[in-house]
Amino acid sequence: MVLKRFVLIGILLSGFICHSANAQLFGKKNKNSKTEEAPKKNKKSEYKSYKELVGNSSATDEGLFTTHRVDEKLYYEIPFKLLEKDMLLVSRIAKLPDDFGGGYINAGSKVNEQVVRWYKRDKNIDLKVISFQNESEEQSPIYKSVEANNFFPILYSTKIEGFNNDSSALLIEVSSLFTNEVDAINGMPDRLRKSYKVKRLDKNRSYIDEVKSFPQNIEVKHVMTYDADEPPGRDRSSTITMLMNQSMILLPEDMMQPRLADYRVGWFTVDKFNYNSEALKSDDYELIRRWRLVPKDIEAYKRGELVEPIKPIVYYLDPATPEKWRPFFKQGIEDWNQAFEKAGFKNAIIAKDPPSKEEDPEFSPEDVRYSVVRYVASTTRNAVGPSVTDPRTGEIIESDIIWYHNHLRSYRNRFMIEAGAQNPAARTLQTPEPEIGEMMRMVIAHEVGHALGLPHNMKASAAYPTDSLRSASFTQKYGLTPSIMDYARVNYVAQPEDKGVRYIRMMGPYDEYAINWGYRFIPEAKSKEDEKPVLDEWILEKAGNPWYEFGGGYDGVDPQSQRESLGRDQVKASRYGLMNLKKVVPNLVEWTSEEGKGYSELEEVYRELTYMWRGYVNHVITNIGGVYETRKTADQEGVIYDPVPKSVQKGAMEFVMENAFTTPVWLLNQGILRRIESAGAIERVQSIQSYHLRNLLDEERLLRLVENEQMDSKEAYTLLEMMNDLRNGLFSELYSAGKVDAYRKNLQRAFIDLASGYIENLDKEGRNAGKIRISEIIPVMRGELKKLRNDLNARKNRSGDTLTQYHWDDLIARIDKALKTD
Structure with missing residues (x-):
């Protein structure tokens, strides 16, 4: 099914117009321009007749433009009255290969949205992309600069082929707009082109599939086929084929009064830059996106x-x-x-x-x-x-x-x-x-x-x-x-x-x-x-x-x-949630079994339950190094950002130790695992626990802990306190002379690898590399590893379990390598 005309949740649009009594926006049309007419026909006219051009049309559809399909060609019959009118061109992927974009791109995904106008230029028609993002008063000196620095690009150009019988419209062939690779409307972004090693668009396997014209819009579906060395999924055809949908929509001339956005109330918005602002910069603001609702009475x-x-x-x-x-x-x-x-x-x-x-x-x-x-x-x-x-x-x-x-x-x-x-x-x-x-x-x-x-x-x-x-x-x-x-x-x-x-x-x-x-x-x-x-x-x-x-x-x-x-209270909510999950797990075989069928449903539900365990823990970890945000403007009292209280962060760490980093025996239900897999539980738990550990030791989180301590050393949950709590919790078996199971060994190795990574990557570049090099993070990580090595050397022989002792020796070797003390 063709999916049309839409914008995804969270993407900002690129421009708009706002009418006022004393302002003109860049992107406005010339009010003094006259409606053009077709040149008078004569015996030596260079244009073909209407009948010659579209008399053999296999499909003609009347609407915004009358469209004609003649063999492999597509003609638009554009009325002169619609030249230089604002239209919205929305490009979407209607159909796509399995696993395209890693499964994050679906049928109906929008790839671009832009305002366009059709302009007549001598014997040609240009399709220009129009921006309404930047504005200035037309009489202002800066208007000329705005105009000069926002010259409209030509998306497509073609020659005029002829005119309709009453000379009220011109005819152009637009086939190449949809069968050539026009970057602004195609569905193959550069990152996927590189990933799939796309070589070229094959024009022999690219064509216009369907055209429909309605009173206010035109819909064109066209197939695009690419040669690619590494197409997505299990495809070995060296080909990527997708169906694109282009919607061209006439925008209203009677424009709605816009409403200014305010970040304290959530709305999708469009951006605006006014260069006539009295401030010593452009006036940047947003308009909310909404339907036009006007009371009848x-x-x-x-x-x-x-x-x-x-x-x-x-x-x-x-x-x-x-x-x-x-x-x-x-x-x-x-x-x-x-x-x-x-x-x-x-x-x-x-x-x-x-x-x-x-x-x-x-x-x-x-x-x-x-x-x-x-x-x-x-x-x-x-x-x-x-x-x-x-x-x-x-x-x-x-x-x-x-x-x-x-x-x-x-x-x-x-x-x-x-x-x-x-x-x-x-x-x-x-x-x-x-x-x-x-x-x-x-x-x-x-x-x-x-x-x-x-x-x-x-x-x-x-x-x-x-x-x-x-x-x-x-x-x-x-x-x-x-x-x-x-x-x-x-x-x-x-x-x-x-x-x-x-x-x-x-x-x-x-x-x-x-x-x-x-x-x-x-x-x-x-x-x-x-x-x-x-x-x-x-x-x-x-x-x-x-x-x-x-x-x-x-x-x-x-x-x-x-x-x-x-x-x-995220800690309390996640505790309640986990209490319920622990009651659900023993019943999953019964609740998901169907006579005469296998255990695919059990496997699916069980895996999703595992992800929810991960999610509940995530909700709690966010408190550690967390900052509350309350959106305010300058006329309101109080701050916008406020660190999470120390007691809450300490409670969050205790929850994580208990519910993320202890072996989840409740989840390792043998009645389920032996029905869905021959092996994999250790790797699955390791993956989730390592994920939580990486999240906890995330660079941004550690930097916030350091900064919060500098702002309020008495009330802050410090980086040193957090690392001490983490070390004591992760290595509790070392301090209690206990035996370490396979799950905990993996987690302890992951900790040393992550802490070592901060030291070993000291000279490498990254988003926060400069901040980390001059922060307390490196000294704390080095100090924690030294402290742990000393504790391991002092206590490694107390467990009475050979494999646990081997594990402690291995951790010492890993730390020595990181600290370069061999």
């Missing part, structure tokens, strides 16, 4: 009445959506009406079944006039909520929510793993329809949130006290987190004795707050600047209340802003 809206928008947001279900899932999809879409009511709108978003041919013969999911929830028959376990945005104003034009069929599998497994100990409905591969339907509903609601302009808010889950998630009354009213835009899918905190709690996420107070902030119509504001005082006031009203805080959660610094984390 402004006066009633002003009185505080709920009012329908002139044009509501409408989502159609894909005709391929199974009937039994349609009610849940519709609920997930229309759940957002409760948030829009906070913004003064009723029936702002509507879900509809796909129309029949009789109801709407022109309906197509590829038509930009329709937003669709696509149901894709794919093994991909994901769902996405992309949208198409006018980069001039931030207006969302259209959106396609993508649900991949096998995402059902993700939620079935997670529900079993994280709720199986507490909820009988989770103890089966055939999750009951009410539960799996509710999960699908909330996934769709989450993706619609993205399509409305909201990014992930990973800080939301830390707003609720951890033990509140064990309360039926609290969770049924407030859910698991204040925002559906957090990753908080299943309530793993609740315990078996907690009856009536909610297990599945839902929308919360932050969602209502963010939608009101971004979508409430402000009638008295005539510009984006007029709105700012009102928007700031709304933020200050909620300041200090964690329910309304925002944090992206991608830098790994703030433990209150993490993916899949639940509750304010």
Whole structure:
């Protein structure tokens, strides 16, 4: 299925226009230009007649442009009135080889998005890429500099072949735009070109597959085939073939009034640089991405009445959506009406079944006039909520929510793993329809949130006290987190004795707050600047209340802003989660077995459970060297960054020692392992424990510990304290004269290798190499290794176990090599 017109969660667009009474933006069109006409035909005309050019067309489609397929050629019939009009060109991969990009690129992935215009140049047509990112007043002297330093590139150029019968449009052949390799629209990035050793695009195996023209957009699918020495996956054909989809969308001439972004409220944004700023630099700011919602009755809206928008947001279900899932999809879409009511709108978003041919013969999911929830028959376990945005104003034009069929599998497994100990409905591969339907509903609601302009808010889950998630009354009213835009899918905190709690996420107070902030119509504001005082006031009203805080959660610094984390206390939440996992493991064989089938389902669920153990530990490690972030502006009191208290960091280290670095006997269930593998448990545990150790000894974390100590030596959890706690915990057998098992040996070797790496790589370059060379890290690592070597020499013969003694000798040799003391 062709996937169209969308932007992935977290990528910023490259430009936009903002109208005001006294400003003109770079990228504007010449108001004095006249509509061109076709040259008068004469007997000696160098142009072919319309009939000669497209009279033998095998496929003609009328729409934004009339398109013609003539043999292998594609012609665009471009009306003169559409020359120099702003259009959005969105390039996506429609189909791709297995494991392309390591599995991180899916069908529908956007590769580029840019505003273009068609320009007539003598006997040629140029397709230029237009930027609206940089702006200046047209009368200002600096405007000429902005214009000179932002000369529009020509993406494509071709000659005019002829004109239509009434001379209102010109004809050009555009085949080479789609059969040649044009960097700005192809799906083979340089890094993959190098990785797969791509040699060239084979034009004999590259062609235009399908063309459709709609009133406001044109869709072109084209096959691109590359010769490659090392194609992805197990492919040995020396070939990479992909299907690209190019969407060209006419942008509205009546532009929406934009709204300024504020980093204290989470929104997808577009960037802007104003060179006429009075500040001694360009004025850098952002606009939020949102749909255009205007009340039908402004006066009633002003009185505080709920009012329908002139044009509501409408989502159609894909005709391929199974009937039994349609009610849940519709609920997930229309759940957002409760948030829009906070913004003064009723029936702002509507879900509809796909129309029949009789109801709407022109309906197509590829038509930009329709937003669709696509149901894709794919093994991909994901769902996405992309949208198409006018980069001039931030207006969302259209959106396609993508649900991949096998995402059902993700939620079935997670529900079993994280709720199986507490909820009988989770103890089966055939999750009951009410539960799996509710999960699908909330996934769709989450993706619609993205399509409305909201990014992930990973800080939301830390707003609720951890033990509140064990309360039926609290969770049924407030859910698991204040925002559906957090990753908080299943309530793993609740315990078996907690009856009536909610297990599945839902929308919360932050969602209502963010939608009101971004979508409430402000009638008295005539510009984006007029709105700012009102928007700031709304933020200050909620300041200090964690329910309304925002944090992206991608830098790994703030433990209150993490993916899949639940509750304010990560140590307590992870402890509850592990208690449940330990109850689930002994039951997995029973819960996943099906008569007449093997154990592939058991293997899959068991491996995913192992990753959740890793995730729970990760949530805790982030506290060590962690820094809380509370987004503020200069008019608010208090700091933005505050180190995690020492007591919390010490508690986190104790948890890690107990639950990450001790051998997980509870996980090594022989009844499971002997059904799914002949060997591999030691390597798997080693991999996860080493991962945690590398995370704990990460350069950035150690540098933060050093810096925090300099800022507040009395209250800080110092690097020396952390390393001392780590050494005593990792080598507890040495200090207790105990025997060391295979899992712990691997972990202890990993510690010495990591600590030695800081010393051995002292002269090597890296991102933080300079900082580390002049920090306390190298002396501390050297000192810890010397201390450990002395302890090993003094205690190595006390265990009474030969293999353990050999292990201690080996560690001494490794340390000596690192310290170069042989």
